[in-house]
Amino acid sequence: MSCVSERKFFECGVRNTFLFESKMINTVLDYVSGKTSYPHSYKIYIANPYARVMVVFSLGGLMGLQYVIAYILNPMLFFISSLYICIFYVCFFRSLQVSHMHYCIHRSFFENFKMNVVYASFISGFVICQNYNDYKREHFRHHSKKYFQTEKDADADLLINIMFIPGMDTSFYLKLLYTTIFSPLFHIRFVFIRFYGMIKNYNLYVAIGNFSIFSVYYFLIYSNFYGIAISVLFSQLVFYNISSLLQFLTEHAWFSRRKSLRDVQEYSYGCWARFCGARLEKTPVGWARWIFYMLCVAVPYRFGVVMGDLPVHDWHHLCRYMGGSEKKWMSSLYDREKAIEENDLLGLSSREVWGIKNALRMSFEGLSRRSLKN
Ligand SMILES: [Zn+2]
Ligand SMILES: [Zn+2]
Numbered sequence: 001m002s003c004v005s006e007r008k009f010f011e012c013g014v015r016n017t018f019l020f021e022s023k024m025i026n027t028v029l030d031y032v033s034g035k036t037s038y039p040h041s042y043k044i045y046i047a048n049p050y051a052r053v054m055v056v057f058s059l060g061g062l063m064g065l066q067y068v069i070a071y072i073l074n075p076m077l078f079f080i081s082s083l084y085i086c087i088f089y090v091c092f093f094r095s096l097q098v099s100h101m102h103y104c105i106h107r108s109f110f111e112n113f114k115m116n117v118v119y120a121s122f123i124s125g126f127v128i129c130q131n132y133n134d135y136k137r138e139h140f141r142h143h144s145k146k147y148f149q150t151e152k153d154a155d156a157d158l159l160i161n162i163m164f165i166p167g168m169d170t171s172f173y174l175k176l177l178y179t180t181i182f183s184p185l186f187h188i189r190f191v192f193i194r195f196y197g198m199i200k201n202y203n204l205y206v207a208i209g210n211f212s213i214f215s216v217y218y219f220l221i222y223s224n225f226y227g228i229a230i231s232v233l234f235s236q237l238v239f240y241n242i243s244s245l246l247q248f249l250t251e252h253a254w255f256s257r258r259k260s261l262r263d264v265q266e267y268s269y270g271c272w273a274r275f276c277g278a279r280l281e282k283t284p285v286g287w288a289r290w291i292f293y294m295l296c297v298a299v300p301y302r303f304g305v306v307m308g309d310l311p312v313h314d315w316h317h318l319c320r321y322m323g324g325s326e327k328k329w330m331s332s333l334y335d336r337e338k339a340i341e342e343n344d345l346l347g348l349s350s351r352e353v354w355g356i357k358n359a360l361r362m363s364f365e366g367l368s369r370r371s372l373k374n
Contacts, residue, residue, distance in 0.1 A: 009362040010272070011279075014354050018280040018290070032294065032302055033277040034311025035352070036333050045330050049110050052330070053100070053119075060092045064220075067228045082231050084300075089235030090243050091303040096123045098247070099308035099329075105136045108327045118205050125209020128194050128236070131201035143317070145261040149252050149270050151372055156254045162186065162245070166255040166370040173364040177249075181242050190241040239304070246305045250274055250359035251313060255370040264321045264346065271314035272351040273336070274359050276302040301356045312336045318346055 015035040020026055026041035036043075046052045066085055071078040103109040104120035120132045130138075138154035147153045151160060163176060180186045198206060213236075220229035253270045261267050276298040280290045302311070309316065309329055315336040319325060322339045324332075340349045353359045 009353050009358050009365075010351050011354050011358075012349065012352065014275070014277065014279050014352075018277065029277070030333070032298055033275050034273070034302060034306065034333060035275045035277070036337050038334055038337065043331075043334055045334070047330055056092065056095060056100070060089075063088050063092065064225070064228055064232075067225070067231065071227070078227060082227065086231050086235045086239055087300050087304040089232055090239045091307045093127050093236050093240055094243050094247075095307045096127050097129050098310060101127075101129070101132075101135065102139070103326075103329050105132070105139050106326050106329075108329055121201075121203055121205035122209040122212075124198050124201075125206035125211075126213045127209075127240075128191075128198055128213070130194070130197035131206065133201050134197055145267070148261060148267070149254055149256050150258055151255055153254070155248050155251065158248060159254060164249065164367065166367045166372060168368060170361070170364040170368050173367060174360075177245075177360070180245065187238050187241050190244075191237050243305050246356070246360075247310065249363045250305075250353075250356075253366050254363075255372065256366070264318070267321075268314070268318055268346040268348075268351075271317045272353055273312050273314050273348065274306050275311050275352055275354050276306065276356075278355055297356065305356065309333060314348055314351065315339075318348070322346060322348075 015033060015037060018029060018033075019037055019040055020029075023041050026037045027044060030036040030038070030041045031044075046055060063085060066081070067078060070081045070085075100109060101120045101123045104116040104123075107113055107116050109119065110116050117132060120135075123129070124131050124135075129135075141147050142153050142155055149156065151157065162180060164173065217229055217233070220226075220232070256270060278290060278293050278298070280286060309332040312332050315324065315332050316326065316329070319332070319335065319339075322345050323342075324335050324339060328335060336348060339345075353362055
């Protein structure tokens with residue numbers, strides 16, 4: 001029942017191998033890896049929801065500026081940097097859904113209930129994703145003791161829908177992952193589901209969201225920024241789907257139970273942290289390998305798949321049993337570390353997966369050991 005198969009993928013002490021004298025460097029690495037090192041770094045997060053909205057949308061605009069600068073400097077640089085910058089656009093769209101909208105659903109983004117509903121509806125229209133009511137119903141099912149990790153959990157159901165059925169060989173899942181990512185059918189279907197999910201509960205705020213994103217595209221095309229428009233469009237309608245798939249696959253031990261959770265301990269076995277980085281060996285080759293890994297794997301993983309507080313998704317599920325609060329989600333990365341230092345009641349420090357390769361291997365091995373029948 002518990003996630004025995006996952007244990008061999010958990011690693012301890014990785015963050016300590018790249019802890020530096022400079023607080024500033026540690027702060028950057030805290031953010032990139034998702035594993036904080038405070039007090040060896042600065043604690044930085046935006047608590048005010050209105051400021052958070054302003055910052056995220058301003059960064060979205062500034063990312064467009066990066067393209068313009070790259071294009072002015074060298075058109076070739078523009079094309080080379082396009083793919084990398086796309087990762088940050090995926091981060092922008094996905095953050096709006098997995099952080100902002102998610103915490104609106106939990107009524108933790110704004111103090112005011114109505115504001116949570118209004119803003120979540122706006123995001124549904126802007127990002128083009130599931131409407132507030134459907135998302136709320138499905139997400140609370142995911143949080144329920146009865147359905148968590150079972151095939152009736154909405155997230156697990158999505159995996160079944162795209163053929164990630166438990167009980168197959170790990171090589172089957174790897175092949176399926178590649179074919180799914182490159183399959184136009186998958187993307188068309190996913191985008192259709194997103195549109196349909198948005199339209200099902202269409203209202204004024206969803207319409208404002210639609211109007212805003214279509215205005216952005218209109219502005220880009222009207223200003224002849226075709227390259228940026230294509231990048232943003234690809235990020236929103238194609239890379240977004242890949243990001244969601246990778247996030248769902250590695251989020252929990254899917255299909256690991258058929259019955260209701262018995263206790264918190266059992267709940268905790270299905271939750272883990274997903275950090276971005278690798279052990280640093282302080283040799284010349286080790287340094288070169290580590291820098292390459294951080295730039296080419298860890299950064300895309302962090303910003304393209306596990307953005308916001310997703311690295312510590314275990315904390316989101318378990319914080320209420322460890323003295324934390326969902327309301328303080330914006331400081332989750334730090335609060336989880338604090339709870340570990342204080343007593344680590346639920347053994348969070350022993351369930352940390354580093355890197356996307358390990359997270360996916362763990363997911364595939366877990367899926368292959370389970371079945372829908374027992
Ligand atoms: Zn939640
Ligand atoms: Zn979850």
